[in-house]
Amino acid sequence: MDEKVPKSNIIETEIPMGTVHPAALEPYRVRLFVEDEIVQEAEITIGVNHRGIERIMEGLPVEKANALTEKICGICSNSHIWNSCRTAEMGLNIEIPERAEYIRVIMGELERLHSHFLYLAHGCEVLSHETFSMRVFYMREIVMELLAMIGGNRVQYGCSVLGGVRPRCDLDEAKLLRLKNDMDALEENLTGFVDRFMADSILLSRVTGIGVLPQKQAIKLAVTGPTLRATGVARDLRTTMFEYDNFDFNVITQPDGDVKSNLIMRALESFESIKIIRQAIANIPEGKVVNRDWEMFDTDIVQSYIEVPRGTLYHSYRLEGGRVRHSIIRTPSMANIGAMQYACIGDQITDAQLCIVQCDPCFTCTDRAIEIIRR
Amino acid sequence: MGIKSFSRARAIHVMLVYTGGCNGCDIEIVNSILSPRFDAEQYKVFLTWNPREADVLVVTGPVTHLNRKPLEAIYEAIPNPKLVVAAGSCALMGGVYKNCHGDIPSEEIEGPVENVIPVNAKIPGCAVRPQDVLAGVVSLLPTLLDAD
Numbered sequence: 001m002d003e004k005v006p007k008s009n010i011i012e013t014e015i016p017m018g019t020v021h022p023a024a025l026e027p028y029r030v031r032l033f034v035e036d037e038i039v040q041e042a043e044i045t046i047g048v049n050h051r052g053i054e055r056i057m058e059g060l061p062v063e064k065a066n067a068l069t070e071k072i073c074g075i076c077s078n079s080h081i082w083n084s085c086r087t088a089e090m091g092l093n094i095e096i097p098e099r100a101e102y103i104r105v106i107m108g109e110l111e112r113l114h115s116h117f118l119y120l121a122h123g124c125e126v127l128s129h130e131t132f133s134m135r136v137f138y139m140r141e142i143v144m145e146l147l148a149m150i151g152g153n154r155v156q157y158g159c160s161v162l163g164g165v166r167p168r169c170d171l172d173e174a175k176l177l178r179l180k181n182d183m184d185a186l187e188e189n190l191t192g193f194v195d196r197f198m199a200d201s202i203l204l205s206r207v208t209g210i211g212v213l214p215q216k217q218a219i220k221l222a223v224t225g226p227t228l229r230a231t232g233v234a235r236d237l238r239t240t241m242f243e244y245d246n247f248d249f250n251v252i253t254q255p256d257g258d259v260k261s262n263l264i265m266r267a268l269e270s271f272e273s274i275k276i277i278r279q280a281i282a283n284i285p286e287g288k289v290v291n292r293d294w295e296m297f298d299t300d301i302v303q304s305y306i307e308v309p310r311g312t313l314y315h316s317y318r319l320e321g322g323r324v325r326h327s328i329i330r331t332p333s334m335a336n337i338g339a340m341q342y343a344c345i346g347d348q349i350t351d352a353q354l355c356i357v358q359c360d361p362c363f364t365c366t367d368r369a370i371e372i373i374r375r
Numbered sequence: 376m377g378i379k380s381f382s383r384a385r386a387i388h389v390m391l392v393y394t395g396g397c398n399g400c401d402i403e404i405v406n407s408i409l410s411p412r413f414d415a416e417q418y419k420v421f422l423t424w425n426p427r428e429a430d431v432l433v434v435t436g437p438v439t440h441l442n443r444k445p446l447e448a449i450y451e452a453i454p455n456p457k458l459v460v461a462a463g464s465c466a467l468m469g470g471v472y473k474n475c476h477g478d479i480p481s482e483e484i485e486g487p488v489e490n491v492i493p494v495n496a497k498i499p500g501c502a503v504r505p506q507d508v509l510a511g512v513v514s515l516l517p518t519l520l521d522a523d
């Protein structure tokens with residue numbers, strides 16, 4: 001299937017959902033245009049959460065702005081502060097100690113694990129499979145406790161600072177050992193879950209072929225992250241990031257772009273994350289964790305892209321007298337909204353929520369003013 | 376204890392409204408009620424998304440401009456007795472979005488929640504810890520059960 005085309009141009013029945021709706025955790029609005037219970041067109045409207053982060057950032061000292069970016073999203077908070085620090089470090093040519101890079105990678109991967117587990121748990125919940133959902137929530141709790149151990153908080157850890165990581169987040173022998181043991185436990189639990197999931201023919205028949213996003217469309221809509229990889233495109237920015245140079249991992253892809261591919265995609269990627277964390281624990285170099293030896297000067301606009309759990313994150317700003325100017329942030333879900341709308345088309349109205357959840361929505365971070373320039 | 380309180384004590388329904396925070400608090404609250412580790416459901420506290428069923432309204436986030444009306448409507452729709460819990464520093468004082476003074480202040484924030492609807496209990500933290508959420512909701516139970 002290359003493209004899904006709506007049956008007719010004029011669709012009479014509209015089913016609106018939102019802004020606050022029982023089925024959706026976050027406030028957003030979906031309008032589903034249906035014919036005989038089949039969704040012909042979907043439209044997602046956001047904007048309720050707009051807080052204007054870039055505007056508040058304007059003129060803040062860069063350290064404070066970094067801490068503010070963390071509050072963009074409660075799921076991938078670490079990715080935002082990481083990328084924001086990375087932007088300033090690239091502009092100011094700050095050298096980061098290797099140990100700090102490793103700790104950042106560990107935090108990034110732990111965050112990927114907890115984001116993917118949240119996705120699996122939420123997905124199973126929407127499928128009304130409570131047992132699976134609880135099982136994944138329980139696994140997620142292991143990761144959350146590791147994050148709390150390293151960063152001191154369960155959600156906003158504030159791990160990265162300019163020039164490295166916060167000394168509080170340094171890993172000693174005991175923490176590394178606990179990390180290692182928990183990775184073993186996690187792998188065992190996850191293997192059990194995946195085996196059980198794949199053996200459940202009822203569940204599989206429920207998710208196969210639902211919410212298909214064809215590869216061609218995914219590329220056209222500029223979808224990023226696991227949602228893109230689940231359509232068969234092996235694109236992962238981690239392969240180009242210098243932080244990941246010393247790590248050996250595979251870029252997972254899945255062929256179909258439906259809910260099944262997406263769920264399996266997240267589960268398999270979690271195994272890769274566990275692999276990366278194990279390598280990091282084994283090879284973590286000695287040394288200091290933060291480089292305080294740098295000078296502030298005015299820079300041009302600096303841009304930085306990293307791969308976060310849900311796709312490509314972009315931060316850019318200019319530094320002027322130590323203050324942030326012209327900040328631009330682009331979060332992965334921004335691009336994936338198109339995928340969510342598209343995935344709903346051609347499916348039953350009861351599956352629409354599943355099709356949206358399939359693309360890993362996070363509307364908090366996505367609510368920012370944008371201007372689309374068509375070329 | 377009247378028959379109403381008796382039955383209410385066996386099914387306390389918590390409704391979570393999300394008014395523009397960062398998602399961190401929400402997931403922690405859902406986590407503390409649903410997930411098997413903290414599991415408030417064992418104390419007969421349930422999560423609902425239907426205001427007419429709810430007894431306790433948990434509000435997170437700094438109440439953005441567009442969220443004010445829905446929040447008021449939801450508050451109105453909850454039958455008496457109703458209690459409101461504000462969770463997270465965003466809900467308590469507008470959080471980092473209101474109090475981080477750059478060159479241009481944000482004009483989107485209507486919060487804290489107290490400005491919009493009356494608040495009975497406050498849970499501090501950014502993000503709130505599940506233990507604190509449970510403590511906050513539990514501290515309200517006597518008020519709820521003595522209401523009639």
Ligand code: SF4
Nearest residue numbers: 396397399463465501
């Ligand atoms: S209090 Fe903190 S964690 Fe909670 S919504 Fe606000 S910024 Fe997010």
